[in-house]
Amino acid sequence: MVEQNNNKEVMYNEDDLRQLLIDENIDSFREIFLELHPYDQAQFYEKVGPDIRKTIYQFLSPQEMALIFEAIELEDEEYEKFLYEMDTAYGAEMLSYMYTDDVVDVLNELDEEHRESYLEMMDSETVEEINELLAYEEYTAGAIMTTEYVSILENSTVRSAMTVLRNEAPNAETIYYVFVVDDNHRLTGVISLRDLIVSDEDTLIHDIMNERVVSVKVTDDQEEVAQIMKDYNFLAIPVVGQNREMHGIITVDDIIDVIDEEASDDYSKLAGVSDIDDIDAGPFKAAKKRLPWLIMLLFLGMLTASLMAQFEATLDKVAMLALFIPLISGTSGNSGTQALAVAVRGIATGEIDEKSKAKMILREIMTGLITGIVCGIFVIGIIFFWKHTLIVGLLVGAAICCSILVATIAGSFIPLLIHKLGVDPAVASGPFITTLNDVTSILIYLGLATTFLGQLS
Secondary structure, three states: OEEEEOOEEEEOOHHHHHHHHHOOOHHHHHHHHOOOOHHHHHHHHHHOOHHHHHHHHHHOOHHHHHHHHHHOOOOOOHHHHHHHOOOHHHHHHHHHHOOHHHHHHHHOOOOHHHHHHHHOOOOHHHHHHHHHHHOOOOOEHHHHOEOOOOEEEOOOEHHHHHHHHHHHHHHOOOOOEEEEEOOOOEEEEEEEHHHHHHOOOOOEHHHHOEOOOOOEEOOOEHHHHHHHHHHHOOOEEEEEOOOOEEEEEEEHHHHHHHHHHHHHHHHHHHHOOOOOOOOOOOHHHHHHHHHHHHHHHHHHHHHHHHHHHOOHHHHHHOHHHHHHHHHHHHHHHHHHHHHHHHHHHHHHHOOOOOOOHHHHHHHHHHHHHHHHHHHHHHHHHHHHHHHOOHHHHHHHHHHHHHHHHHHHHHHHHHHHHHHHOOOOHHHOOHHHHHHHHHHHHHHHHHHHHHHOHHHHO
């Protein structure tokens, strides 16, 4: 494998690196491994077994290991496994070199006893910053922010600001935005690194800063923060308290993780799965995640069976009607799922607000009516040429038309209602909408069939 690093090609082979570790050739291993990008280092570290990883801990310092742990992409529960492979003192020192928000992500996956054991080995200042972030509610801006940022006083000069920047830059997550505060550490503005570089050294920061700074509160939901950063194309956004005092910043790399996490969560709920399965998870673990939803949907599906039992007499007299039950329920389910996807996506992206809800529902009603009529006419023709009976074709066509209309309305309205109640609209998942549409479509179909039973006979 070849990696471009600082304008020179780094040749490396995973098997060769593994062999260097087995042979305990520390100098050759470090020479090649430390030239790699942290992502490639993390990929190699994750792939090798625990025995070889223990050699890596001997060959790399905690500070070097911290870069790998920040770049590694693990399932939440896997952080504990990898961390416990290390000596506790080594692991605590490694965590102290990581950015605070990344440390909090790792410590949140440990039980309280182990978390405290690591914190006891860190310096008091680091522990204070970590505990501050641990105190914030999960999935809020405070929980994902970092306290490693650069701030300067508004009454300072560009010369003094550049001195602060040079001193703070090694420990800051980003230096492209420098945040301006007053004497009480309240956010008053922001200035870019470019503006600092091109401005005269004796210029006051207050005179060149941008006072129209966009910020979020520590209690804001992480999904709302992600949407703001997406809308404004920010690299970082300040996090403030009730009185606009600076608490930290959220960087774009953390927001990418949030977007990925939220998308996976929504997909899980739409698929009727409690959590997306890890591809390496065993069958029992995967079944444990899926069974609760499946059992719940099984009971809901019994409604369909009990409803059909109420029309047993109709089905006995006209057995042909049973042929088209899967067709009607499947078509209405598909239509409802389409409307559901549009509604959930609109709510998640912020495209659907209070003003556009009525417009969206009206559009879905008209869409359902048009698609229902077209599908109904299409089915009438097929059944007429297939079974040579117009009355059954008209019945099935009418049922499909009504079912599609009802399913489309339900698929768009239910997520809006759930969102209004303060619940994640993704819980109105595809399986639930499908089950609901099964019940309504069969009720419509067999209800019409019972009404016109004389003509059918």
